[in-house]
Amino acid sequence: MTANTNNPVNSETVDASVDRLRLDGISKSFSGHVALDRVDLHVRAGEVHGLVGENGAGKSTLLNILSGVLAADSGSITIDGSPVNINSPLQARASGIAMIHQELQHVPELSVAQNMFLGRSVTRMGGTIVNRKHQERIALEVLATLDPDIDPSVPIRTLKVAQRQLIEIGRALMEDAKVIAMDEPTSSLTPAEFLRLARLIEELSSQGVSIIYVSHKMNEIFDVCSRATILRDGRNITVAQLAQTNAAGITASMVGRDLVEASHVSHASTVPVLKVSNLSRGKHVKNASLTLHKGEVLGIAGLVGAGRTELLRLIAGIDRPDGGSVQMHGNKIASNDPRAAIRAGMGLLPEERKRDGIIRERPVTSNVALPSFRFFSRWGLINRKKIADTSLQILREMNLRPLDIAKPIGTFSGGNQQKVIIGRWLAASADIMLFDEPTRGIDVGAKAEIYSLVEKLAADGKAIIVVSSEMSELMRLADRVLVMSEGSITGELQGDRINESAMLELAIANG
Amino acid sequence: MKKEEAPAQAVKGGLKFAVGMRDLGTLFGLTIIFVVFSWLSPVFLTAPNLINILQQSSINACIALGMTLVIVSGGIDLSVGPIAALAAVVSASLMVSGVPIPLAIMAALGVGALCGLFNGMLVAYAGLQPFIVTLGGLSLYRALALIYTDGNPVFGIPSEFRALTNGDLMGIPTPVIIVAVIALLCWIVLNKTPLGEYLMAVGGNQEAARIAGVPVALTKISSFVISGVLAGIAALILVGRLGAAEPTLGTLWELDAIAAAAIGGASLMGGKGSIVGTILGAIILGSLRNGLTLMNVQAFYQLLATGIIIIAAMLIDSATRKTG
Numbered sequence: 001m002t003a004n005t006n007n008p009v010n011s012e013t014v015d016a017s018v019d020r021l022r023l024d025g026i027s028k029s030f031s032g033h034v035a036l037d038r039v040d041l042h043v044r045a046g047e048v049h050g051l052v053g054e055n056g057a058g059k060s061t062l063l064n065i066l067s068g069v070l071a072a073d074s075g076s077i078t079i080d081g082s083p084v085n086i087n088s089p090l091q092a093r094a095s096g097i098a099m100i101h102q103e104l105q106h107v108p109e110l111s112v113a114q115n116m117f118l119g120r121s122v123t124r125m126g127g128t129i130v131n132r133k134h135q136e137r138i139a140l141e142v143l144a145t146l147d148p149d150i151d152p153s154v155p156i157r158t159l160k161v162a163q164r165q166l167i168e169i170g171r172a173l174m175e176d177a178k179v180i181a182m183d184e185p186t187s188s189l190t191p192a193e194f195l196r197l198a199r200l201i202e203e204l205s206s207q208g209v210s211i212i213y214v215s216h217k218m219n220e221i222f223d224v225c226s227r228a229t230i231l232r233d234g235r236n237i238t239v240a241q242l243a244q245t246n247a248a249g250i251t252a253s254m255v256g257r258d259l260v261e262a263s264h265v266s267h268a269s270t271v272p273v274l275k276v277s278n279l280s281r282g283k284h285v286k287n288a289s290l291t292l293h294k295g296e297v298l299g300i301a302g303l304v305g306a307g308r309t310e311l312l313r314l315i316a317g318i319d320r321p322d323g324g325s326v327q328m329h330g331n332k333i334a335s336n337d338p339r340a341a342i343r344a345g346m347g348l349l350p351e352e353r354k355r356d357g358i359i360r361e362r363p364v365t366s367n368v369a370l371p372s373f374r375f376f377s378r379w380g381l382i383n384r385k386k387i388a389d390t391s392l393q394i395l396r397e398m399n400l401r402p403l404d405i406a407k408p409i410g411t412f413s414g415g416n417q418q419k420v421i422i423g424r425w426l427a428a429s430a431d432i433m434l435f436d437e438p439t440r441g442i443d444v445g446a447k448a449e450i451y452s453l454v455e456k457l458a459a460d461g462k463a464i465i466v467v468s469s470e471m472s473e474l475m476r477l478a479d480r481v482l483v484m485s486e487g488s489i490t491g492e493l494q495g496d497r498i499n500e501s502a503m504l505e506l507a508i509a510n511g
Numbered sequence: 512m513k514k515e516e517a518p519a520q521a522v523k524g525g526l527k528f529a530v531g532m533r534d535l536g537t538l539f540g541l542t543i544i545f546v547v548f549s550w551l552s553p554v555f556l557t558a559p560n561l562i563n564i565l566q567q568s569s570i571n572a573c574i575a576l577g578m579t580l581v582i583v584s585g586g587i588d589l590s591v592g593p594i595a596a597l598a599a600v601v602s603a604s605l606m607v608s609g610v611p612i613p614l615a616i617m618a619a620l621g622v623g624a625l626c627g628l629f630n631g632m633l634v635a636y637a638g639l640q641p642f643i644v645t646l647g648g649l650s651l652y653r654a655l656a657l658i659y660t661d662g663n664p665v666f667g668i669p670s671e672f673r674a675l676t677n678g679d680l681m682g683i684p685t686p687v688i689i690v691a692v693i694a695l696l697c698w699i700v701l702n703k704t705p706l707g708e709y710l711m712a713v714g715g716n717q718e719a720a721r722i723a724g725v726p727v728a729l730t731k732i733s734s735f736v737i738s739g740v741l742a743g744i745a746a747l748i749l750v751g752r753l754g755a756a757e758p759t760l761g762t763l764w765e766l767d768a769i770a771a772a773a774i775g776g777a778s779l780m781g782g783k784g785s786i787v788g789t790i791l792g793a794i795i796l797g798s799l800r801n802g803l804t805l806m807n808v809q810a811f812y813q814l815l816a817t818g819i820i821i822i823a824a825m826l827i828d829s830a831t832r833k834t835g
Contacts, residue, residue, distance in 0.1 A: 318722055342724040356722050359715040361782050366708055371724035373705035381703045424723065 019078070020045040020210045021097075021179045026075035028061055035061045036234045038075070041212075043179065048201055048211040050221040050228030050242070053254055054443040058234040059214055063181055066212075067099035068092035079178065090119075098172030102184040102441065104164050108157035113139040115156045116171045142170040146200065160305065162193040169200065173209075180204070181212040186220060187441050190303035190469060191504065198224050216443060217470070218247035230254055255445060266479045267458040268296035274432050274463060276315055279324035284310040286487040287324070292432065292463045297454060299478030300467045301503045307487040308467040309351050312434045315465075316348040317341040328432060342371050347425025351436040351467075353414065357421050360410030364400075364420050365391050367409045372428040387427075394423040398453060415446025422453065433457065435466045439473060451476060471500045485509050533776040536831065537791040540774075540824060544795060548802035555802055562684065568797030569686040572790055573745040574764050575771035576690075576697045577738030579789045582772050583701065584734045585714035585781025586641035590630060590648030591768060592761030594739050595746035596656040598622040602747065603665040603756030612672050619743040626652055627739025631732030649765070656758040665756040676751025686748045693741065698786040706733060714781025770817070771796055774824045795820065 023041040027034070036058045043049045053059050064070040066077070068089040077084050084095045092099070106115045113136040121130045122138070139152035146166045156164060165185060172180050186194045201211055201224050213225055221228055222242055230237040230253045237253050274292040279285055284307045292298050300308045313319045315326055320336040327333065328344040338348075350356035359367055365384070368391045369376050376387045391405045398419045400412075409420055418438060425433055435454070439447045454477055458464055468474050474481050481493045483506035491506040493499075549556035574591050581588045602619035606612060626648065633644045678685045701707040709730040712720040721727045745764075750756045773779065774795055775788025799820060803813045 316722070338722060339724045339726065348722060350719075350722060355716075356719050359712045359719055359782070361715050362708075362711060366712070370708070370712055370720070373708050377705055380705075381699075382705060382708065 019043065020047070020080060022078040023062070023066065024076050024078070026062065026065060027073045028065060028070065029073060034234055039231065039234070039236055041229050043210045043212060045210055046205045046208045047227065048205050048213055048225045050225035051212055051214045051231070052221060052228050052250060053231035054445055057231040057254070059231060060183070062231070063099065063183055063214065066092065066097060066181060093175055096176065096178035098175060098177035098180045100165065100168045100172070100180065100182045100185060102187055104161070104168060106156045106164060109155055111136075111153050112150060112156050112159070112167055113152040116152070116167060116174065138174070139170070142174050143167070146170050161188045162197070162304075165197070177209065179210045179212065181214070183214045184216065184441065185213070186215065186217065188304060188469075191471070192303060192508070194220065218250060221250070222247065232256060251444060264476060265455065268479045269294045273329055275327040277325050277327070279311065279314045279326070280322045281310060281314055281319060282322065284487050285314055288489050290482060290489065292465060294463050295458050295461050296480065297458050297464045297466060297478050299474035299481040299498070300465060300484060301471065301474055301481050302484035302507050304469060306484040306507065308484050309436055311484070312348060312436050312465065312467060315341075316346055316434055318348070342428065342430070345429065345431045347428060347430035347433045349418070349421050349425070349433065349435045349438055351440065353417055353421070358409045358417055361408050363407060364395070364405040364409050364412075367420050368394070368424045368427050370424060390427050391423065394426050395419060398423060399449060413446070415442040415450070418442065418450060419453075431461070432463045433465070435464060437468055438466060439470070471503050474498065474503070483507050531785060534785055534787045534791065536827070537775055537788045537795070541791050541795050541798070544798055544802070548798065548805070552802065552805045554805055560801065562682065562687070564794065564798045564801045565687045566684045567801060568793045569690040570745045570748055571764070571767045571771055571796065572793035573690045573693060573741050573748065575768040575789045575793050576694055576786065577741035578765070578768040579772045579775070579777050579784045579786060580697065580701065580710060581641070581734045581738050582769070582777045582779060583714050583781065583784035584710040584731055585717065586634060586731060586734060587645065587769070587779070588630065588735060588738045589642065589645040589765045590626065590652055591738060591742040592764035593649055593652035593656060594623055594626040594742040595749070595761040595764065596758055597626065597652045597659070598743040599746035599750050599756040599760055600656050600660045600665055600758050603668055603750055604660070606669055606672055607665060607667045612669065615672070616747060619747050620740050623739035623741070623743025624736050625739070627736040628732065630739070631735030634735065635728035635731045660758045662758060664758070666754075668750060668754050668756070673751050673754055676748050686752070689744070689748065693744065694786060694790050701784070701786055706730065710734060711782055714783070716782070767796060770821050774821065776828070
């Protein structure tokens with residue numbers, strides 16, 4: 001990496017003739033706010049190029065310009081040496097640029113093949129009838145190299161996220177994409193699925209397809225990319241040769257300072273506050289039992305689909321268990337009754353924040369007070385001042401940005417929405433908190449904040465369960481880790497035993 | 512859009528009568544209609560006519576208030592007209608047979624509450640779509656009203672009861688006062704009580720609300736029961752005014768009520784709505800009809816104007832939402 005971080009022009013010599021894609025001097029402002037300031041991105045043919053930066057650094061804006069969702073204010077885009085005009089997603093696709101979004105955009109009820117051909121159906125009889133059989137044949141051909149297990153005729157909702165991602169890649173290949181941009185492709189993949197994706201990326205690049213790989217996870221960037229463009233505050237910081245630097249160096253360039261890795265401190269006591277006995281639900285959760293202590297952070301590891309989210313939902317009373325029981329502070333909690341669990345002091349931070357966590361249009365205060373309006377009311381009337389005071393006090397300490405609690409929660413970034421939902425349970429005085437993928441889709445800076453928050457909560461005597469697909473997260477946070485595989489808890493790790501290989505071994509064990 | 516005023520509002524809280532930007536927009540629309548009609552007709556902007564407008568709008572406003580709460584929670588109530596008809600004929604026939612008036616009034620409210628409870632239970636526990644449930648209710652309650660009366664109007668409403676709804680207080684007709692009180696109560700429910708927050712949360716994101724411990728089923732049922740009771744009150748006002756209870760009364764009331772709520776800013780997707788807006792919406796529709804009648808515009812064209820106003824209001828709404 002070059003040390004010259006003040007110079008936005010990268011110092012290496014680039015031969016324009018080998019660049020597959022060149023974005024030069026791209027600028028974009030939104031009502032006065034500069035999102036991108038003369039940003040360059042040069043990607044060679046067959047190169048896997050990382051694009052990194054904190055949330056708000058301009059990655060999404062750049063990708064949106066590349067994929068035709070937004071128009072740049074100035075700057076140029078060249079593909080294979082010839083300038084292209086990209087004013088719509090359709091033009092981007094026609095120019096050979098494919099975009100794989102973090103949140104995959106499929107029509108769940110349509111088949112795999114129908115989704116792949118959405119907008120460009122294969123027709124017969126003069127364009128009136130969609131030739132489904134023919135579409136499925138082509139889809140099968142394309143998917144054969146990616147995942148032969150995928151049946152193009154099944155509804156896409158029946159597939160796992162990893163498979164749906166392959167379908168997007170397949171669609172890109174079908175359209176002869178020269179450049180495939182992947183935005184946080186592994187945010188919901190398991191380590192094993194990531195390895196498969198990494199192999200596929202390698203294969204694509206050997207066929208000459210260029211990949212732009214956006215991720216917050218440094219180990220992935222180093223695994224798959226050869227170079228990375230680093231953005232900060234809408235500017236180029238540098239283009240890093242990854243062979244010559246390390247994760248700390250990249251992170252420092254991203255945030256403009258060194259991040260100190262804290263070591264793990266345990267606040268666990270021996271007082272049990274939550275006892276889960278033989279909870280079961282179909283094939284998702286089989287006879288799961290666990291005990292959680294005051295001040296303890298219990299991690300739950302496992303592959304996606306191992307039943308971790310399902311277990312948390314059973315504990316929180318959101319789904320109906322086939323059998324088993326939950327005890328809090330020694331009292332049995334009615335099953336499938338989220339209100340009973342909340343009354344007893346439980347709080348769930350759901351994995352799908354948008355779908356299960358927030359009420360978008362409502363202000364922060366209403367989102368905070370949602371489970372506890374009764375406590376904020378007198379004679380049936382809500383005491384808004386009390387809610388505002390409590391929210392401000394909690395969220396100021398959590399460093400909510402901006403600290404404007406009257407604004408709709410939908411206008412906040414993911415990390416800040418997460419703080420509001422955590423604040424919700426603090427306001428409700430929950431002492432048992434279930435965190436499902438607390439840092440999913442959150443940038444490095446906000447991640448560190450969430451980590452220290454979890455540690456602080458544990459120090460305050462809260463009992464916490466953290467489900468995470470990031471093993472480094474569990475190693476950082478958990479006093480104890482349970483590993484799940486195929487619906488069963490396959491093992492428990494403590495102390496030094498909490499490491500990646502031990503977790504992986506148990507995660508692929510037969511339940 | 513409301514960046515400057517918002518923090519202050521949250522901190523002050525209390526009983527401050529916050530009028531949102533959207534309500535100001537509705538008020539602006541009403542003002543334009545007033546300006547146009549007072550220019551076209553000298554009678555329009557006189558005290559008797561304005562009171563007349565309020566009185567003519569009161570029944571629709573009453574229904575629309577309940578409709579707003581249902582819409583905010585993500586539902587819709589198509590059965591309000593027939594509920595009103597059933598409440599009217601039951602209560603009227605009780606009065607005619609000599610049952611004390613307070614009991615007959617309670618009966619009307621009770622019929623409304625029961626019908627609303629039935630709608631709400633089907634939506635909340637059987638998991639049926641509100642549109643379909645109340646579409647069924649629309650036929651069901653109408654049929655009950657027709658069967659109960661054999662299709663004939665109930666005449667002979669006692670004059671004591673008629674005096675209740677035909678009187679006035681300092682020149683303001685009783686129906687207007689009744690509906691104003693109901694509007695205030697609905698405003699308090701929506702803006703000052705946990706139920707109001709629950710309605711908006713359930714309408715905004717039902718699953719997130721459930722996970723956060725909102726009593727979703729109870730919230731939905733409450734909205735339908737309130738809507739049913741208000742349909743019963745609207746029925747009493749009409750029966751008092753006409754002196755008879757027709758089993759066919761209330762036809763198409765649901766559409767006027769939805770129009771008033773939508774003009775007032777309620778989103779049919781749920782999660783959004785305003786009591787102040789709905790009242791203004793009902794007055795907009797009322798003054799439009801009143802003004803056009805004053806100008807001797809034929810009924811067909813009045814309908815045309817109503818349609819245009821509804822669509823124009825929604826276009827302006829969606830345009831300002833995007834930029835705001």
